[in-house]
Amino acid sequence: MSATALSLGVADPAPLLATGGAADGLRTAVRVLVEGLGKAAVYFTIAVGLTLVFGLMGVLNFAHGAVTMVGAYLGGLVLVLVVGSGTGTLATIGVFFAAMAIVFAVTTAAGSLIELKLIRPIYDRTPTYQILLTFGVSLIIEEVARIVLTLRGIQPDPQWQAPMGTAPDVLLGRTDFLGIAVRRLYLFEVLIGGVVLVAVWLFLTRTLYGLYIRAGSEDTEMVQALGIDVRRAFTVVFGVGTGLAAVGGVLLMWDPIWGPSVLLSIDVLLYAFVVVIIGGLGSFRGTVVAAGIVGIADSVTTWLFTTGVVTFSGLSEVTIFLLLVGMLIVRPQGLYGVEEVGGH
Amino acid sequence: MSVLEFEGVHTYYGESHILQGLDLTVEDDEIVALVGRNGVGKTTTLRTALGLTPPRRGTVRFKGEDVTGREPHEIAGGGMGWVPEDRRVFAHLTVAENLRVAAHAAADPDARIGEAYDLFPALERFADKEAGDLSGGQQQMLAIARGMLGDNDLLLVDEPSEGLAPQIVSDVVEALRAASADTTMVLVEQNFRLAMDLADRFYLVDHGVVVEEGDTDGVTSEDERIRRYLTA
Structure with missing residues (x-):
C-alpha cells in the first residue's frame, strides 16, 4: 500500500477484488x-x-428540514400508538400510509398558515428577511421538539428507537431482487418515492393549479397580469411543499440510518439543498435527476467505506459536497436551472 | 364613460420619480398611442394602469371605478389585458398551455382558445411546441393572443414591433387591428409612423407628463410640436 493511499484513507483493495469474479461484481x-x-x-x-x-x-x-424532522416524529407517534405486537404486516403498512396521509394533511395546513401569517408580510422585502425568518422558524421548531421530547422522556439522543420497532418484518432484511440480495426497505422507499414523483408530476402537468405554478415559476408578474391570484398559489405551494417535506420524514422513520431525531432537521436540509442546487433551483426535472445522482453517489461511497476500500468515514458527505462545489464552479445555475427565477 | 382615466398620477421606482402628474383619458373602442422618447414613462404608464407599479399619488380609474392601489390580478380580472415589452411568454410552457393560462377565467376555455387559433392559425400549428422555441414574431402573436383571451375591455400593448423584421411587423400590425375590433387599446410604440397609422388618438409623453395630445390624422414626426420631443 502506498504512502499516498494511506494518507487519503484508502485501504488496499486487492483482497476485495480477489474475492469475487465478474458476476459478483455485477451483483454488487x-x-x-x-x-x-x-x-x-x-x-x-x-x-x-x-x-x-x-x-x-x-x-x-430554511425550515424545510425541521418539517421533515416533525414528520418523522409525528409519523412515528402514529405508528407507536396504533401498532402493537399483534398487528399484522398489512395492517402495519396500512397504518404507515394512514400516518403519511395524516402527517401530510396536518403539515400542509400548518405550512399554509406559516405562509399566510409569517412569510406573506415580507414578500416585498429582500430575500435576507425570508432566510432569517425561515431559519428562525426552524430554530423554534427544533427547540419546541427538544422541550417536548425531554419533558415526555422519549428522546434517547440521537434517535427515538420506538418507531423502528413497529417496522414489519417484511421490510427488514434482504430479499432476492433479480437474483440479487437487496434491502427490502430500499425497495419500499423507491416505491414511495416513485408514487410521490408521479403524484407531483401529475399535479404539475394535469391540473390548472399545476399550470399556474409552472407559469409562475417562470414569470410571477405575468401570471398576475393575466388575472390570477398568484398569492393564493403561493399559499397552496408552500403548504404542499411543507407537506412533502414531512412525508419525507415519515419515510425516514423506519430507516435505521436516519430515524426520528432532532438532528434530522439540519442533516436532511443540507442534502435537500445539495439536490436542489445541483438540479437547478426551481426545476422539478432537475430535482429528479440530482436526487438520483446524490443518492447513487451516497450509496457507492457508503459501499466503499463499509467494505473497507476506503477507511475515511466522512467519504459520503465529502463526495456529495464536492459534487455541489463542482456544480457551482462548472454550472452555477445547476443542471436544469435558469439564471433568474420567480420574477418578484 | 371612459375606459381608462389617469388623474394627476405620480409613480416612482424607488426614489426615481417617473410619472410626474400624468393625466390621460381613453374612451371606449378607440386606440390610443403613447409616444415619446425612451425613458419618459410610457411603459410605466401601462404598469401603473395594471397595478404592477402602483402610483404614490393620483387616481387611476378603469371603467369608471377607482382601481388605485388594487392588486394586479384584480385589475386584470376586471378586464384589462397586457401584451408586455419583450413578449414575456412562458418559455417552458407549450403554446397551448400559454393560452390556457390566459383563458383561465373563460366559461369555455377551449372555445376561447379555438377563437385565438382562428385569428392566429400559425399558433395552432405550434400548439404543442414550447413557446421559447418560437420565433420572435410567433412569440409576439402568442403574446397578443394571450392578451386577448381574457375577454378584456382594454388591451395594453407595449412595443409590439420591437426587435421584429419589417415583414413580421406588418403581420403584427394586422393582428393588432384584428384585436382592436373587440377591445379598446393603449399602444406604446417607438415606431412613430406605425403608432400614428394604428391609433385614433395620441398622447406625447415627456418627463412623466403629457405634453401634446390629439387625433393622429395627418400627424407626422416632422411636425415641430412633435419633433422637439422625439429628438434627443
Whole structure:
C-alpha cells in the first residue's frame, strides 16, 4: 500500500477484488444501484417541496428540514400508538400510509398558515428577511421538539428507537431482487418515492393549479397580469411543499440510518439543498435527476467505506459536497436551472 | 364613460420619480398611442394602469371605478389585458398551455382558445411546441393572443414591433387591428409612423407628463410640436 493511499484513507483493495469474479461484481453494482435509488427516493421526496417553493415564490425555506424532522416524529407517534405486537404486516403498512396521509394533511395546513401569517408580510422585502425568518422558524421548531421530547422522556439522543420497532418484518432484511440480495426497505422507499414523483408530476402537468405554478415559476408578474391570484398559489405551494417535506420524514422513520431525531432537521436540509442546487433551483426535472445522482453517489461511497476500500468515514458527505462545489464552479445555475427565477 | 382615466398620477421606482402628474383619458373602442422618447414613462404608464407599479399619488380609474392601489390580478380580472415589452411568454410552457393560462377565467376555455387559433392559425400549428422555441414574431402573436383571451375591455400593448423584421411587423400590425375590433387599446410604440397609422388618438409623453395630445390624422414626426420631443 502506498504512502499516498494511506494518507487519503484508502485501504488496499486487492483482497476485495480477489474475492469475487465478474458476476459478483455485477451483483454488487446492481445492489449498490438499488440502494442508491432508495436513498434518491428519500432525497427527492424531501427536496421536491423545497424546489417547488423556491421556483414559484423565490423563497429559500430554511425550515424545510425541521418539517421533515416533525414528520418523522409525528409519523412515528402514529405508528407507536396504533401498532402493537399483534398487528399484522398489512395492517402495519396500512397504518404507515394512514400516518403519511395524516402527517401530510396536518403539515400542509400548518405550512399554509406559516405562509399566510409569517412569510406573506415580507414578500416585498429582500430575500435576507425570508432566510432569517425561515431559519428562525426552524430554530423554534427544533427547540419546541427538544422541550417536548425531554419533558415526555422519549428522546434517547440521537434517535427515538420506538418507531423502528413497529417496522414489519417484511421490510427488514434482504430479499432476492433479480437474483440479487437487496434491502427490502430500499425497495419500499423507491416505491414511495416513485408514487410521490408521479403524484407531483401529475399535479404539475394535469391540473390548472399545476399550470399556474409552472407559469409562475417562470414569470410571477405575468401570471398576475393575466388575472390570477398568484398569492393564493403561493399559499397552496408552500403548504404542499411543507407537506412533502414531512412525508419525507415519515419515510425516514423506519430507516435505521436516519430515524426520528432532532438532528434530522439540519442533516436532511443540507442534502435537500445539495439536490436542489445541483438540479437547478426551481426545476422539478432537475430535482429528479440530482436526487438520483446524490443518492447513487451516497450509496457507492457508503459501499466503499463499509467494505473497507476506503477507511475515511466522512467519504459520503465529502463526495456529495464536492459534487455541489463542482456544480457551482462548472454550472452555477445547476443542471436544469435558469439564471433568474420567480420574477418578484 | 371612459375606459381608462389617469388623474394627476405620480409613480416612482424607488426614489426615481417617473410619472410626474400624468393625466390621460381613453374612451371606449378607440386606440390610443403613447409616444415619446425612451425613458419618459410610457411603459410605466401601462404598469401603473395594471397595478404592477402602483402610483404614490393620483387616481387611476378603469371603467369608471377607482382601481388605485388594487392588486394586479384584480385589475386584470376586471378586464384589462397586457401584451408586455419583450413578449414575456412562458418559455417552458407549450403554446397551448400559454393560452390556457390566459383563458383561465373563460366559461369555455377551449372555445376561447379555438377563437385565438382562428385569428392566429400559425399558433395552432405550434400548439404543442414550447413557446421559447418560437420565433420572435410567433412569440409576439402568442403574446397578443394571450392578451386577448381574457375577454378584456382594454388591451395594453407595449412595443409590439420591437426587435421584429419589417415583414413580421406588418403581420403584427394586422393582428393588432384584428384585436382592436373587440377591445379598446393603449399602444406604446417607438415606431412613430406605425403608432400614428394604428391609433385614433395620441398622447406625447415627456418627463412623466403629457405634453401634446390629439387625433393622429395627418400627424407626422416632422411636425415641430412633435419633433422637439422625439429628438434627443
